[in-house]
Amino acid sequence: QQPVQSPQAVILREGEDAVINCSSSKALYSVHWYRQKHGEAPVFLMILLKGGEQKGHDKISASFNEKKQQSSLYLTASQLSYSGTYFCGTESNAGNMLTFGGGTRLMVKP
Amino acid sequence: DTGVSQDPRHKITKRGQNVTFRCDPISEHNRLYWYRQTLGQGPEFLTYFQNEAQLEKSRLLSDRFSAERPKGSFSTLEIQRTEQGDSAMYLCASTWGFQETQYFGPGTRLLVL
Numbered sequence: 001q002q003p004v005q006s007p008q009a010v011i012l013r014e015g016e017d018a019v020i021n022c023s024s025s026k027a028l029y030s031v032h033w034y035r036q037k038h039g040e041a042p043v044f045l046m047i048l049l050k051g052g053e054q055k056g057h058d059k060i061s062a063s064f065n066e067k068k069q070q071s072s073l074y075l076t077a078s079q080l081s082y083s084g085t086y087f088c089g090t091e092s093n094a095g096n097m098l099t100f101g102g103g104t105r106l107m108v109k110p
Numbered sequence: 111d112t113g114v115s116q117d118p119r120h121k122i123t124k125r126g127q128n129v130t131f132r133c134d135p136i137s138e139h140n141r142l143y144w145y146r147q148t149l150g151q152g153p154e155f156l157t158y159f160q161n162e163a164q165l166e167k168s169r170l171l172s173d174r175f176s177a178e179r180p181k182g183s184f185s186t187l188e189i190q191r192t193e194q195g196d197s198a199m200y201l202c203a204s205t206w207g208f209q210e211t212q213y214f215g216p217g218t219r220l221l222v223l
Contacts, residue, residue, distance in 0.1 A: 002152075032212070041201060041214040042153065087152045089212075097143055097166065098212060100152030 001025055003090045005101035012078045012108045020073040020104045022088030031064050031071040032089040032098055035082075042087060045073070078108045112136070114204050114215035122221045123192055130188045131218045135204030142185050143212060144177060145201040146170065153201055159185060192222045 003024040010018055022031060030049045034042035046057070048064035048071055059076045075082055085105050089098030115134045123129050135142050140161050145153035156175070157167045161182035171177075174192075179185040189196055199219050203212040 034214075041216045044211045044213065047211060089152075097155040097158055097168075098153075099155065103150075103152050 002099055003088055003101040005086075005088060005104050007104060008102070009105040010107070012082075012106070014080060014108055014110055015077050016108075018075045018078060018106060020075075020086050020088075020106075022071045022073075022090070022101055024069045024090050026069065026090075026092055028064075028066070028069050028090050029093050029096075030091040031062075032091070033062055033071075033073050034087045034089065035084045036087060036103075037084040045086075075106070078106075080108050080110065082106060083108045114202055114213050116200075116202050116215040116218050118218055119216060120219050120221075122223065124223050125192060125194060127192055128188065128190045129192060129220065130186055131200055131202075131220075132184060132186050133202030133204075133215060134184045135202070136213055139204035139206050139213075140182065141205045141207070142179060143203045143205075144185070144187050145203065147199040147201055147217070148197075156187075156200075189220075192220075194222050196220060197222045 003022050006021045032047050033045040036042040046062055050066045062073045064071045085103040087100050087103050089100045117132045143158040144156040146156055147153045155168050156171050157177050159179040162179050174190045177187045199217045201217045202215045205212045
């Protein structure tokens with residue numbers, strides 16, 4: 001079953017923060033986050049494995065709550081380049097295919 | 111190190127025609143995945159290979175769809191007797207082993223008239 005992402009869309013001003021959530025009704029092995037710009041391929045951001053590990057680089061970080069089967073992506077001090085659609089992809093077992101959420105459309109304005 | 115490549119990037123065809131897409135994964139990546147993405151939606155899994163073996167197929171993959179990965183290198187996805195509902199972006203991704211990132215190619219955008 002497809003994970004549910006929220007919000008569906010968000011508009012920010014440069015420098016503002018955002019949180020994107022991904023929830024699954026199934027037990028998860030991992031959550032993968034991607035950003036996709038219009039007409040382009042999804043670009044990998046990070047993987048989180050079960051164990052509640054939080055990851056991050058630069059101003060983008062993410063967490064995975066294994067008990068709740070939820071992951072959150074945190075964007076701080078947003079930049080224009082952050083605009084795009086963010087997808088979470090969930091994996092129920094190692095090496096399986098990814099099941100993607102419906103996406104969160106993020107627009108950062110000057 | 112080149113990324114995942116796909117060919118063609120765009121394909122326009124008439125309903126009922128057959129089309130074939132190619133994906134060249136990152137070299138030495140043993141797993142290759144095919145996804146389909148329609149406008150405003152996330153990618154949907156179609157099938158995947160480990161080396162040359164096709165390990166799983168989605169229910170989305172009707173008998174008009176067939177995929178191969180001869181010799182465990184590049185892969186082809188063929189759609190026979192195309193229908194307008196097949197219009198979508200077809201994405202290929204590759205990875206090595208488990209717990210690894212899936213790297214996506216640029217996709218092939220198919221339009222069936």
